[in-house]
Amino acid sequence: MSRYEQLALQLQEQISSGVWQAGDKLPSLRETVRRSGLSLMTVFNAYQLLESQGWVRSRPQSGYFVVPVLQAAHYSLPLQPLQPAETVDINAFIFNVLQAGNNSDCVALGSAFPDPSLFPQHQLSRSLIRVARQLSSANTDVSLPPGCADLRRSIAQRYAAKGMEISPDEIVITSGALEALNLSLQALTQPGDWVVVESPAFYGALQAIERHHLKTVAVATDPQRGMDLDALAQALQQYPIKACWLMSHCQNPLGASMSTAHKQQLLALLTEHGVSLIEDDVYGELYAGLVTPLPVKAWDNTGQVLHCGSFSKTLATGFRIGWVAAGQQAQAIQRLQLMSTLSTSTPMQLALADYLSAHHYDKHLHTLRRTLEQRKHIFYRAIKREFPDVVRVHYAEGSYFLWLELPTDCCATELYWRALKAGITIAPGRMFAAGEQYRHCFRLNVSLPWNTVSEAAIKQLATLIDGQLALV
Amino acid sequence: MSRYEQLALQLQEQISSGVWQAGDKLPSLRETVRRSGLSLMTVFNAYQLLESQGWVRSRPQSGYFVVPVLQAAHYSLPLQPLQPAETVDINAFIFNVLQAGNNSDCVALGSAFPDPSLFPQHQLSRSLIRVARQLSSANTDVSLPPGCADLRRSIAQRYAAKGMEISPDEIVITSGALEALNLSLQALTQPGDWVVVESPAFYGALQAIERHHLKTVAVATDPQRGMDLDALAQALQQYPIKACWLMSHCQNPLGASMSTAHKQQLLALLTEHGVSLIEDDVYGELYAGLVTPLPVKAWDNTGQVLHCGSFSKTLATGFRIGWVAAGQQAQAIQRLQLMSTLSTSTPMQLALADYLSAHHYDKHLHTLRRTLEQRKHIFYRAIKREFPDVVRVHYAEGSYFLWLELPTDCCATELYWRALKAGITIAPGRMFAAGEQYRHCFRLNVSLPWNTVSEAAIKQLATLIDGQLALV
Numbered sequence: 022m023s024r025y026e027q028l029a030l031q032l033q034e035q036i037s038s039g040v041w042q043a044g045d046k047l048p049s050l051r052e053t054v055r056r057s058g059l060s061l062m063t064v065f066n067a068y069q070l071l072e073s074q075g076w077v078r079s080r081p082q083s084g085y086f087v088v089p090v091l092q093a094a095h096y097s098l099p100l101q102p103l104q105p106a107e108t109v110d111i112n113a114f115i116f117n118v119l120q121a122g123n124n125s126d127c128v129a130l131g132s133a134f135p136d137p138s139l140f141p142q143h144q145l146s147r148s149l150i151r152v153a154r155q156l157s158s159a160n161t162d163v164s165l166p167p168g169c170a171d172l173r174r175s176i177a178q179r180y181a182a183k184g185m186e187i188s189p190d191e192i193v194i195t196s197g198a199l200e201a202l203n204l205s206l207q208a209l210t211q212p213g214d215w216v217v218v219e220s221p222a223f224y225g226a227l228q229a230i231e232r233h234h235l236k237t238v239a240v241a242t243d244p245q246r247g248m249d250l251d252a253l254a255q256a257l258q259q260y261p262i263k264a265c266w267l268m269s270h271c272q273n274p275l276g277a278s279m280s281t282a283h284k285q286q287l288l289a290l291l292t293e294h295g296v297s298l299i300e301d302d303v304y305g306e307l308y309a310g311l312v313t314p315l316p317v318k319a320w321d322n323t324g325q326v327l328h329c330g331s332f333s334k335t336l337a338t339g340f341r342i343g344w345v346a347a348g349q350q351a352q353a354i355q356r357l358q359l360m361s362t363l364s365t366s367t368p369m370q371l372a373l374a375d376y377l378s379a380h381h382y383d384k385h386l387h388t389l390r391r392t393l394e395q396r397k398h399i400f401y402r403a404i405k406r407e408f409p410d411v412v413r414v415h416y417a418e419g420s421y422f423l424w425l426e427l428p429t430d431c432c433a434t435e436l437y438w439r440a441l442k443a444g445i446t447i448a449p450g451r452m453f454a455a456g457e458q459y460r461h462c463f464r465l466n467v468s469l470p471w472n473t474v475s476e477a478a479i480k481q482l483a484t485l486i487d488g489q490l491a492l493v
Numbered sequence: 494m495s496r497y498e499q500l501a502l503q504l505q506e507q508i509s510s511g512v513w514q515a516g517d518k519l520p521s522l523r524e525t526v527r528r529s530g531l532s533l534m535t536v537f538n539a540y541q542l543l544e545s546q547g548w549v550r551s552r553p554q555s556g557y558f559v560v561p562v563l564q565a566a567h568y569s570l571p572l573q574p575l576q577p578a579e580t581v582d583i584n585a586f587i588f589n590v591l592q593a594g595n596n597s598d599c600v601a602l603g604s605a606f607p608d609p610s611l612f613p614q615h616q617l618s619r620s621l622i623r624v625a626r627q628l629s630s631a632n633t634d635v636s637l638p639p640g641c642a643d644l645r646r647s648i649a650q651r652y653a654a655k656g657m658e659i660s661p662d663e664i665v666i667t668s669g670a671l672e673a674l675n676l677s678l679q680a681l682t683q684p685g686d687w688v689v690v691e692s693p694a695f696y697g698a699l700q701a702i703e704r705h706h707l708k709t710v711a712v713a714t715d716p717q718r719g720m721d722l723d724a725l726a727q728a729l730q731q732y733p734i735k736a737c738w739l740m741s742h743c744q745n746p747l748g749a750s751m752s753t754a755h756k757q758q759l760l761a762l763l764t765e766h767g768v769s770l771i772e773d774d775v776y777g778e779l780y781a782g783l784v785t786p787l788p789v790k791a792w793d794n795t796g797q798v799l800h801c802g803s804f805s806k807t808l809a810t811g812f813r814i815g816w817v818a819a820g821q822q823a824q825a826i827q828r829l830q831l832m833s834t835l836s837t838s839t840p841m842q843l844a845l846a847d848y849l850s851a852h853h854y855d856k857h858l859h860t861l862r863r864t865l866e867q868r869k870h871i872f873y874r875a876i877k878r879e880f881p882d883v884v885r886v887h888y889a890e891g892s893y894f895l896w897l898e899l900p901t902d903c904c905a906t907e908l909y910w911r912a913l914k915a916g917i918t919i920a921p922g923r924m925f926a927a928g929e930q931y932r933h934c935f936r937l938n939v940s941l942p943w944n945t946v947s948e949a950a951i952k953q954l955a956t957l958i959d960g961q962l963a964l965v
Binding site: 120134137138142145149154156157165197199200228229231232338341342359362369 | 587588591592606608609610612614617618621622624625626628629630634635636637668669671672675679683684697700701703704706805810811812813814827828829831832833834835836837838839840841
């Protein structure tokens with residue numbers, strides 16, 4: 022960690038612990054230089070980083086002030102009972118929503134992907150050209166499971182950089198993390214088995230479960246802390262659970278990230294019941310703050326955690342390259358892939374391996390994280406300003422989603438259809454559960470640039486919400 | 494059809510109908526020029542085409558002689574009873590065989606793919622570079638089902654050129670034909686349902702069936718004519734069949750291609766029982782002869798045929814781009830893809846669309862078909878020369894596989910292991926059925942160039958077979 026990052030972390034901890042409270046002015050740059058002995062540039066960078074992450078706001082000629090928003094947003098959904106579902110059938114609705122959003126004229130606040138203009142097109146293009154120039158019968162050949170050795174090595178190196186020992190042999194390259202999730206479910210279950218999911222949960226997981234004829238227990242998940250462990254314990258006692266699926270970082274749709282202690286307790290609980298974890302960590306590289314969080318997999322000594330990752334949220338949505346570090350299930354998953362898609366495109370795997378070998382990725386991620394935090398912060402402020410006060414806005418660190426709650430008698434699916442007519446997509450809460458409990462909620466993608474278009478979209482949404490509230 | 498192709502077709506028909514029999518000398522080039530009024534070059538090209546397809550052989554200074562091999566190989570497997578299987582479990586064995594063959598030092602006579610040096614690397618490379626240069630946030634975006642519009646249009650145009658009206662909206666781009674097959678099975682069946690497959694069948698289909706917890710009725714398939722329709726009728730009467738899966742052209746592993754009449758009868762039979770057909774046509778472009786055969790799909794008026802195609806056997810194994818023209822099931826298949834892999838790589842789809850738009854594909858296929866016929870013919874002759882006479886060799890037109898039968902008390906899996914030790918792979922018959930009925934058979938890939946390496950491999954196999962026969 023560089024000096025300015027250390028300083029920013031120190032100040033961030035002081036804000037968290039209440040040393041500096043909302044509205045307080047931080048010590049001036051000059052004061053901090055004098056006190057710390059650091060250079061002016063280092064101190065300036067630290068303050069800028071804090072601002073980009075939404076902790077402070079600068080006022081010209083005045084200094085840096087602690088922002089209240091993060092604290093104000095830290096409230097939780099009420100505790101929910103377990104939600105068992107013998108059949109999961111939300112696919113038709115989700116299909117319609119995704120197809121409707123597949124229109125480039127829409128303001129895509131319902132999209133699951135970050136603004137693609139944030140991706141390093143130029144460098145990816147260079148890597149792909151390099152691969153295309155060297156196209157030969159050897160490297161256009163099908164790369165049977167587990168996938169290209171170079172790419173698996175690169176991914177193992179990234180684990181190693183976090184202090185995790187993952188062998189390239191444990192890694193299987195997949196067609197995005199969605200295939201990794203599907204293969205993991207298949208390796209661990211038979212039709213009719215029970216699986217724990219989050220409530221609310223990523224619709225892709227619910228669809229995969231529907232596709233494999235599984236049953237779910239949806240366990241309450243807190244927008245800040247992640248899955249409720251008491252409820253999980255109850256689920257593990259009451260149902261013959263075969264696998265648990267969740268997102269440990271920047272949970273979709275809530276944005277929740279688990280603390281280290283929370284992850285360790287989760288793993289202990291699952292281990293006690295002999296239940297494997299499918300850890301969907303596609304947002305893991307998009308954490309906020311200065312310290313790279315470790316996935317649950319980092320504490321897994323028995324190979325029961327299947328850690329799924331992807332480049333779709335951080336590099337290029339359309340390359341469709343993900344992976345699973347599958348522990349004990351590595352060989353089973355290779356066999357299942359051999360039966361389903363055989364492999365992902367070899368040139369795309371080679372292009373990614375080339376890109377990763379050039380070591381631009383971490384620098385890109387650093388910039389990407391900052392930009393996403395800045396954009397989210399701007400959207401958050403605009404939404405708080407424009408939307409009626411009864412709309413609750415859940416702001417989580419490190420996600421590019423905001424999760425919003427209308428009053429419970431207000432229907433977000435209705436809002437979805439009205440917004441669509443106005444050329445705006447949102448992701449209605451109905452997509453994120455087998456039941457109706459989130460029909461008053463919706464997810465917004467706040468990775469878009471703030472400009473006249475997005476500003477008009479937020480204002481339009483506010484008007485539509487006002488209209489719906491008037492009817493209730 | 495060009496003049497030389499017309500002439501070749503005419504001569505081919507004369508050979509088929511017995512005008513010219515095995516060992517006969519065809520009229521000389523000069524005579525044919527005089528009689529037909531065609532140019533010497535046209536006649537020469539026609540004779541060369543016939544030779545490349547294995548109908549005739551030239552002897553220096555003597556002329557062209559009709560080859561006996563095609564006739565000699567036209568014998569059939571004995572009629573088999575229906576083979577029902579409540580569970581299909583050959584996956585572990587197949588996985589081991591495919592992994593063992595994944596070694597570039599082996600002579601890959603067990604491979605399922607044509608020799609990759611036959612693919613148009615240079616032109617594919619140019620298309621991929623063109624796409625890589627234009628990489629932008631728009632075209633690296635994920636291409637949700639049904640896939641890139643340009644590529645679907647190109648595929649629809651290729652159907653149109655055969656006189657088939659397939660809308661681009663009916664086509665779903667998949668991760669190779671294997672994903673198309675998996676999605677088709679899922680759209681048509683529920684776990685526990687019965688599906689008709691060929692006997693012997695492509696192991697990928699058997700694996701997909703195992704993966705989806707289905708039951709199979711394996712219907713006897715003739716190495717020349719394809720699936721036995723009497724046996725199929727029996728299966729349709731005796732079991733509650735939900736779908737029929739088969740290859741209409743160059744069936745893997747036998748090489749069988751159905752006649753037009755056979756295809757029409759098959760479709761009528763399935764229609765009568767309300768059973769959908771999954772027509773796996775990945776070898777459809779590799780037909781022999783001069784006339785492009787039409788798939789069963791061409792006569793489908795009700796949208797009950799799901800026609801699966803791929804570029805993996807004709808252009809590039811590692812691009813992993815296939816499709817299904819899914820008739821009534823087009824939307825169901827899109828939904829299932831949205832739940833499993835989301836989409837295939839966008840740049841690869843765009844690169845293929847670019848390649849197809851340049852209109853090199855038909856020319857490439859023309860050359861590819863000829864080369865494959867030539868190579869198969871050379872292998873066939875070498876095998877007939879080197880292998881003991883008790884080994885039956887099934888030679889089918891238009892496939893790059895040969896299907897061989899050892900005496901029934903001889904085990905081809907044993908031969909597989911011995912060959913592997915000697916650095917040669919074969920595809921043992923055990924891979925192609927849920928039961929043991931093909932344990933004395935094996936499939937050879939004869940798309941490899943004929944050189945000292947392949948010659949030595951065939952001689953080595955002959956020695957190994959001799960050794961095994963001595964033990965029986």
